[in-house]
Amino acid sequence: xxxxxxxxxxxxxxxxxxxxxxxxxxxxxxSPLHIDLEYITHYTxxxxxxxxxxxxxxxxxxxxxxxxxxSPQIRNDELLVGTKTGYVRGAIPYLNYACQYVLxxxxxxxxxxxxxxxxxxxxxxxxxxxxxxxxxxxDMFGKKFLIPRDDKATLKELAQYWSGRCMQDExxxxxxxxxxxxxxxxxxxxxxxxxxxHDPAPEGRYVLDFETALTEGLTRIIKxxxxxxxxxxxxxxxxxxxxxxxxxxxxxxxxxxxxAENHARLATKLAEQEQDSIRQExxxxxxxxxxxxxxxxxxxxxxxxxxxxxxxxxxxxxxxHLGYSPGRFDRYMYPYYQRDLDKGLIxxxxxxxxxxxxxxxxxxxEYMASFSWExxxxxxxxxxxxxxxxxxxxxxxxxxxxxxxxxxAINCQTTQPTLSIWYDDRLSDEFLMKAIECVKTGVGFPAxxxxxxxxxxxxxxxxxxxxxxxxxxxxxxCTEPTMEGMSYGIVQAGFINHAKLFxxxxxxxxxxxxxxxxxxxxIPQDIAxxxxxxxxxxxxxxxxxxxxxxxxxxxxRNICNLIFSAMLVRDCITRGKSLDDGxxxxxxxxxxxxxxxVNVVNSFAAVEELFTTQRLHDLDELRTALSANWEGFEDLxxxxxxxxxxxxxxxxxxRYYEEFFTRYCEFVSEQKNYLGEPYDPSMLAISTHAPFGRxxxxxxxxRLAELEQFIF
Numbered sequence: 101x102x103x104x105x106x107x108x109x110x111x112x113x114x115x116x117x118x119x120x121x122x123x124x125x126x127x128x129x130x131s132p133l134h135i136d137l138e139y140i141t142h143y144t145x146x147x148x149x150x151x152x153x154x155x156x157x158x159x160x161x162x163x164x165x166x167x168x169x170x171s172p173q174i175r176n177d178e179l180l181v182g183t184k185t186g187y188v189r190g191a192i193p194y195l196n197y198a199c200q201y202v203l204x205x206x207x208x209x210x211x212x213x214x215x216x217x218x219x220x221x222x223x224x225x226x227x228x229x230x231x232x233x234x235x236x237x238x239d240m241f242g243k244k245f246l247i248p249r250d251d252k253a254t255l256k257e258l259a260q261y262w263s264g265r266c267m268q269d270e271x272x273x274x275x276x277x278x279x280x281x282x283x284x285x286x287x288x289x290x291x292x293x294x295x296x297x298h299d300p301a302p303e304g305r306y307v308l309d310f311e312t313a314l315t316e317g318l319t320r321i322i323k324x325x326x327x328x329x330x331x332x333x334x335x336x337x338x339x340x341x342x343x344x345x346x347x348x349x350x351x352x353x354x355x356x357x358x359x360a361e362n363h364a365r366l367a368t369k370l371a372e373q374e375q376d377s378i379r380q381e382x383x384x385x386x387x388x389x390x391x392x393x394x395x396x397x398x399x400x401x402x403x404x405x406x407x408x409x410x411x412x413x414x415x416x417x418x419x420x421h422l423g424y425s426p427g428r429f430d431r432y433m434y435p436y437y438q439r440d441l442d443k444g445l446i447x448x449x450x451x452x453x454x455x456x457x458x459x460x461x462x463x464x465x466e467y468m469a470s471f472s473w474e475x476x477x478x479x480x481x482x483x484x485x486x487x488x489x490x491x492x493x494x495x496x497x498x499x500x501x502x503x504x505x506x507x508x509a510i511n512c513q514t515t516q517p518t519l520s521i522w523y524d525d526r527l528s529d530e531f532l533m534k535a536i537e538c539v540k541t542g543v544g545f546p547a548x549x550x551x552x553x554x555x556x557x558x559x560x561x562x563x564x565x566x567x568x569x570x571x572x573x574x575x576x577x578c579t580e581p582t583m584e585g586m587s588y589g590i591v592q593a594g595f596i597n598h599a600k601l602f603x604x605x606x607x608x609x610x611x612x613x614x615x616x617x618x619x620x621x622x623i624p625q626d627i628a629x630x631x632x633x634x635x636x637x638x639x640x641x642x643x644x645x646x647x648x649x650x651x652x653x654x655x656x657r658n659i660c661n662l663i664f665s666a667m668l669v670r671d672c673i674t675r676g677k678s679l680d681d682g683x684x685x686x687x688x689x690x691x692x693x694x695x696x697x698v699n700v701v702n703s704f705a706a707v708e709e710l711f712t713t714q715r716l717h718d719l720d721e722l723r724t725a726l727s728a729n730w731e732g733f734e735d736l737x738x739x740x741x742x743x744x745x746x747x748x749x750x751x752x753x754x755r756y757y758e759e760f761f762t763r764y765c766e767f768v769s770e771q772k773n774y775l776g777e778p779y780d781p782s783m784l785a786i787s788t789h790a791p792f793g794r795x796x797x798x799x800x801x802x803r804l805a806e807l808e809q810f811i812f
Contacts, residue, residue, distance in 0.1 A: 110540070110541055110542045111540040111541075111542075112510065112537055112538075112540040112541045113541065114510050114511045114541070115511060116456055116511050116512045117449065117452050117453055117456060117511050117512075118453050118456075120177045120179075120453070120457075121453060121456045121457060121460070121511075121512055123176075123177050124175075124177050124178070124457065124460050125460055125512055125514070127175075127188060128188055128189065128460055128463060128464055128514070129224075130228070131187070131188035131189045131225060131228070132189065132225050132228035132229040132231075132232050132246055133187075133189045133190075133191065133225045133226065133228075133229050133244055133245045133246060133466055134185070134187040134189065134190045134191070134229075134245060134246050134247070135190070135191055135193055135241055135245045135246070135247045135251070135255070135468060136185035136186055136187055136190040136191065136192055137193070137251055137254055137255060137258065138169075138170060138171065138185070138186060139166045139170060139185070139192045139417065140166075140192060140193055140194065140195055140196070140258055141254070141258065142165055142166035142169045142170070143162045143163065143165070143166040143196060144195070144196075144258055144261055144262070145165070146161055146162040146164075146165035146166065147162045147196070147265075148261075150162065154341075154344045154348075155657075155658045155659070155661070156341070156344045156345050156348040156661060156663065156678060157344050157347055157348045157351070159348065159659070159660065159661050159663055160347075160348030160349065160351045160352050160663045160664075161348075161351060162196075163352060163355070163418055163663065163664065164351045164352055164354070164355035165355075167352075167355040167356060167358075167359045167414070167417065168355050168358045168359060168362075170359060170362075170417075171186060172359075172362045172363040172365075172366040173186060174363065174366055174367055174370060174383075174386065175188075178386075178457070179382065179386070179402075179453070179454060179457055180405060180406055180409050180454065180457050180458060180461055181363050181367070181386055181390070181406070182360075182363060182406075182409055182410055182413050182461075183413075183461075183464065184413060184416055184417055184464070184465050184466075185466075188464055189225055189464055189466050190466060191245060191466035191467055191468035192417070192468065193255065193258075193259075193468050194300070194301075194419075194420040194468070195258055195259050195261075195262040195266060196262060196265075196266055196267065196659060196660060197266060197267050197268065197299055197300055197301070197302070197420045197659075197660055198266055198267065198268040198269075198297075198299045198300040198469075198470070199258075199259040199260075199262040199263055199266045199268075199269070200263065200266075200268065200269065201300060201469075201470040201471070202255065202256075202259045203256070203259050203260070203263065205241060205242055205471070206241075206252065206255065206256050206259070217292050217472075217790075217791035217792070217794040217795050219790070220243055220244060220471075220474055226243070226244050229244065229245065229246045232246055233246060237249060239252060242468075242470075242471045242474055243471065244474060245468065265659075266659065267299055267652075267655050267656055267659040267660045268297065268299035268300070268652075268655075270655040270658070270659060271299065271651055271652040271654070271655035271656070274651050274654065274655065275648055275651035275652065278651070279647065279648060279651060281644050281647075282648075284618065284619075284640075284644045285644060285645070285648050287614075287616050287618050288618065288641070288644075288645075290614055290616060291600060291611045291613065291614040291616055291618070291795065292597055292600055292613075292614075292791065292792060292794070292795020292796070293596065293597050293600045293601070293604075293611075293618070293641065293795075294593075294594060294595070294596060294597070294645060295472065295473075295594035295595045295788065295791075296470055296472035296473060296594070297470070297594075297652075298473065298592070298593055298594045298649075299652060300420060300468075300469040300470045300473060301420040301421070301422050301467055301469040301473055302420065302591050302592075302652070302656065303419045303420060303421050303422070303424070303589055303591055303660075303662065304419075304421035304422045304423035304424040304425075304481075304482070304576070304577060304589055304590075304591075305422075305423035305424070305425075305576040305577040305580045305582065305589040305590035305591070305592075305689070306423075306424060306425070306576045306582055306587055306588060306589030306590070306665070306669070306689075307424075307425050307426065307427035307574045307576050307582060307584040307585060307587075308411065308412070308415055308427075308585060308665060308668040308669060309584070309585025309586070309668050309669060309670055310408060310411065310412070310426070310427065310432055310584075310585065310668075311431075311432040311584075311585065312585065312668070312670075313394065313407075313411050313668050314394075314397060314398060314404055314407055314408065314411075314432065314436075315397055316397060317393070317394060317395055317396040317397045317407075318353045318356060318357055318394050318395050318411075319357070319395045319396060320397075321353060321667060321668070321673070322350050322353050322354065324673055325346045325349050325350050325353075325667070325673055326346075326350065328342075328346050328673065328674075328676060329343060329346050329347065332346075332676075339676075341676075341677075341681070342675075342676030342677070343676075345663070345666070345672075345676055345677060345678050345681075345683075346673070346676060348663045349663055349664070349666065349667040349672075349673070351663075352418070352663050352664035352667065353664065353667055356394065356410065356411070356414045356664065357394070357395045359410075359414070360390050360393065360394060360395065360410050361390065361391065363386075363390045364386075364387045364388075364389075364390035364391045365387075367383045367384070367386040367387035367390060368383075368384070368387040370383050371383035371384045371387065386406075389402065389403050389406050390406065393406055393407035393410065394407040394410045394411050398436065400436065400440055400445060400446070401433075401436040401437045401439075401440045401445075401446050401451060401454075402440075402446070402454065403436075404433060404436040405433075405454050405458065408426075408433065409458065409461060411668070412426060413461075413465075414664060415662075415664060415665050415668070416465055418662055418663075418664045418665060419660065419662050419665070420467065420469070420660075421467070421481065422467065422481060422482055422577070423481070423482040423483075423484070423576055423577025423578065423580065423589070423590070424481070424483065424576070424577075424589070425482070425483050425484040425485065425486075425517070425574070425575060425576045425577060426483060426484070426485045426517060427485070427486065427574035427575070427576075427584040427585070428486055428487070428489065428497075428522075428572075428573075428574050428584055429485045429487070429501075429505065430487045430488075430497075430498070430499060430501045430502040430505055431489075431491075431497060431571075433501060434499050434500075434501045434502075437451055437500070437501045437504075438499075438500070438501075441500075448500075448504060451501075451504055452504050452507060452508055452511070455504055455505055455507075455508035456508045456511055456512040458508075459508055459509065459512050459514045459516065459517065460512065460514060462483055462514075462516040462517050463514040463515055463516040465481060465483075465516070466481075467481055472791070480515060480516075480518075480578075481516060482518065482577045482578040483516050483517040483518065484517065484518050484519075484520055484575040484576065484577060484578060485505065485517040485518070485519055485520070486519070486520040486521070486522055486549070486574055486575040487502045487505060487506070487519065487520070487521055487522070487531075487535075487546070488502060488521045488522045488523065488524070488527050488531060488535075489522030489524065489551055489570070489573060490522070490524055490526075490551060490570045490571075491570065491571060492567035492568070492570050492571040493567070493570075494570060495526070496524060496526040496527045496528065497522075498527050498528055498531040502531055503530065503531060503534050505519070506519065506531075506534045506535055506537070506538050506546070507534065509538050509541075509543065509545070509546075510537060510538050510541055513541060513543050518544075518545050518546075518547075518578070519535075519538065519545045519546035519547075520545065520546050520547045520548070520549055520575050521535055521546045521547070521548045521549065522549055522551045522554075522573060523548045523549060523550055523551060524551045524552070535548075547579070549575065549579075549581070551573070554569075554573055554581045555569055555570065555573070557581070558573065558581070558583065561688055561780070562583065562685075562686050562688065564583070564685075564686070568583075569583070572584040572585060572586060576589060576590065576689075577590065578784070578786060579782075579784055580689075580691070580782065580784075582686075582689060583685070583686050585668070585669060585670055586669060586670045586671075586684060586685040586686055587669075587684055587685070587686040587687075587689050588669070588679045588682075588684040588686070588687055588689055588775065589679075589689065590689045590691050590780075590782075591653065591656075592649065592691050592692060592693055593645055593646070593648065593649035593652070593692070594645075594693065595693045595694055595695055595784075595785075595788045595792070596641055596642065596645060596692070596693075596694045597694075597695070597696055597788070597792040597795060597796070598638075598694055598695065598696035598697045598699065598700045599696040599699045599700060599792060599793070599796045599799055600696075600792070600795060600796055601634060601637050601638050601641060601696075601700070602634060602699070602700045602703055602799065603796055603797060603799070604618055604619070604621075604633075604637050605621070605624070605630055605633035605634040605636075605637055606623075606624060606630060606633070606719070606722075606723060606726075606800075607623065607723065608620070608621045608622055608623035608624075608633075609621040609633075609637065612727055612797055613795065613796070613797055618637075619637060619640060621633045621636065621637065624719060625718070625719055625720075626712075626719070627704070627707050627708055627711065627712050630704075630707065630719070631704065634700065634704075634760075635760075635763055638760075638763070638764065638767060639763075639767045639770075642692055642764075642767045642768055642771070643767070643770070643771055645692060646692055646768075646771040646773070646779055647771065649774075650773065650774045653680065653773075653774040654774065656680060657678075657680035657681070657774075661678050661679070661680050662678070662679050662680070663678060665679060666678045666679045666683055666684075669683070669684050670684070670685055671683065671684070671685055672684060680774075680775075682775045682776065687773075687775040687776070687777050688773070688775075688777035688778060688780055689780060691768070691779055691780045691781060691782040692768045692779055692781065692782070693782050693783075693784045694764065694782075694783060694784075695783070695784065695785035695788045695789060695792060696785075696788075696789070696792055697757070697760060697761065697764070697783065698746055698747075698757070699799050699801055699803060700756075700760065701746045701753055701756040701757045701760060702743070702744075702745050702746055702753060702799075702800075702801035703799050703800040703801045704756045704800075705743055705744040705745065705746070705750075705752055705753040705756060705801075706740045706743035706744075706800045706801050706802070707719070707722070707800055708752070709743040709744060709752070710736075710739055710740065710743060716739070717736060721733075721736070722736075722800060725737070725798075726797055726798045726799070726800065727797065729797065729798045729804055729805050730798055730802075730804060737802050738802075740800055740801060740802040741801075741802035743801070743802075745801070761783065764781060764783075765781040768780070768781035769781060793806070794806055
């Protein structure tokens, strides 16, 4: 007999196209999660040896030293080589970004105030980690990662070195001492108004200029930077910083070339030891390719795949990323595939195997952050590969490689990279039907995004030519549009909780859950004052959150500047500026995220229906009902549940959403980001609905609070 917990059979079910890919995928699925200290150990040693360096050169020196010393990894069956850590599923603790949450975890203390609202999954690799921890050789970190007991002392020693030196510690020191409203931020964290500090993993949401990196090769890009140095003259602080940036950038690119050469040497060594003649030939070919790329332009699709992976992975290693993405992979990789296909040098089947292998490589990447952000992200890095769209002339841009990418996701079902479609009516039926087939596997993608709407937005926002926007429109992260290879990432503080804002508005700025008074406002007795309160606290909350984050990014510029990435984003080399100094063509991307507005809209619709239109109750009675979690007020809750709801084409609710969303966008755009551009609004939830919901009591739309909320 079927039970409610039995999974429904998937409408489309396929297997990897080769035995090799099946083995690699199974290896991933049977691997636990580990913390890997190699990179941060080398980075820290370099930091200790570089005191007194210019901040840009010090950042580049530390990263380059770590990259060049990383142990290359080539596993059985692999055709694409290069790993972020020595483990199949390993994560680097970026202590240069944040170290206090690590020290608190090692001391068995609560990492952050938001921990009480957060939870993470327990299956898959996490379950394997827990089982291994019971063996006695490992301990758990953050309920997710394994760390060998012998490494715990080393991790603590490294974290203690970075205490007072990491980005978060420097930014905390500055904004807590210099920002008059620092207490507003602290209270906001305690009550769940804001997500936890995003310092441990603030970056991502951008796409490198892979097209240029592949076409020119890193050696040519180094030469361009050196040419800038050769003709440069220092005349002021700005021009001196340009020199330091170019010098730093060259160092990071040279390190990536050496890192690739290390893989070539390992492949040669393994080929000499290999007994199987077929695998020996594969290893020799891997060695040849790693000698060639990414230093030089690839000459085949296979070389282009390896070059791309090295470049992409090097960016991943440089920073604590969430949302760092491949962009329009089918656009810039298609010429390599089609050229080989025309010459008879590759078959669709061989290309498909490489694309399936790439899916596994991208899924292996793990990130380590504070427990609250681990819970929010659910381990997902949001590496968004977006397909389709238009070319610069406005023609549909889907192609044969687009179909193979979709097929690779159908065959080899992994969480990464997530796929998206730039939708346009002119895209081919074959491509769109293949995308639907992928959806039917149950993997949850591709997502479909409206090309026309984004073109309108970017034309107004960046003023770039339409042809340029069509060609380079991409997705950086789960839902954040960006311009491929020319935008700084959406480096944002995190999310604000609209339901908590409503709770504060209806209670005069007082939070009944945490018992904290955040802001002084009158307790409303009618919907007009309730709305005034909500909009007032919304604007204040956004403004403080954005200004606080600008302080954080000032510290980021000095300590965690993305030098390697900047060398592959236009026009940083030409301008002689890093990403944190505004070197990218588009600098308006940093945003303020939020979730829970639908609950607010439905709550206002209920208040209007029950307390204004029908005049059945008053707001004091509503406050009493909410504080009791509707217990004893079941009839009132039933009426609230039947009040108008957003999403049903009911103007009584929809007009609130239109008004509140418009005002939210206005409030976000009032403040300039740390690059001098207006913040760009974004309505996004990911997994925030769960911890944000736990932070709130009952709401007037009929929603119940979790009983645990009343034990704060």
